[in-house]
Amino acid sequence: MPRRSRSALAACATLLALAACPAAMGTATAAPTAPTPVTQRAQNGLPPIGAEIPFSMLAVNSSFRIGDELVSLDFGGGIKQRVDVNRDDPFNSVRLRTIGFRVSAELPGDGGTVTFEQYDVDVEASSTLTMTQRFPPKYEHTIVVPVTATIDRPGQDPVVLFSKGPMVFSAPITQFPPRGDQYQLRAPVDFAAEENAAGSEKAEATLEKFPARVGGL
Secondary structure, X not given: OXXXXXXXXXXXXXXXXXXXXXXXXXXXXXXXXXXXXXHHHHHOOOOOOOOXXXXXXXXXXXXXXXXXXXXXXXXXXXXXXXXXXXXXXXXXXXXXXXXEEEEEEEOOOOOOEEEEEEOOOOOOOOEEEEEEEOOOOEEEEEEEEOEEEEEEOOOOOOEEEEEOOOEEEEEEEOOOOOOOEEEEEOOOEEEEOHHHOOOOOOOOEEEEEOOEEEOOO
């Protein structure tokens, strides 16, 4: 048999053997790949770094004191947070940078609205998501955001007050993003005019309760 024919037959035999056993070809050519940081984080039950996650928010029967008047308000709106590395505990938690927060409610009586809105850039990524249990998964989600309170009544100029400290509310949750979980305000939030927000002057308004259901609404 000519040499060229023998070479062609040998090549055909090799191709037929590989076709009959594709797993062998895959084993020979595929190299094991290490999991990416995103895959590892997903396996750990934490969201990937850089993800931007919006949550709806509904806080019914919130208590807001304006001067000496205490009103019950139903706030609706939402928040958006970006996932950042928590260098203090990178395997069990992430930091969450608030990049948008706004909720509003109608005032009883003659009408008007109260609106809480983020007023400063969240440079420190102050909010956190911490895994407290692997299986079944449990988390602690703490939202920290400095806000303004805009009180807008008919026939009057809007009054804009600044929080003396950040608004902090949290909840133990079993999945993230949350789906209608109940969050509670850690402490009342005092508000004052911008020039008095950092001082010890008496508050002009106080958010006393903010029982918010977050996500899944």
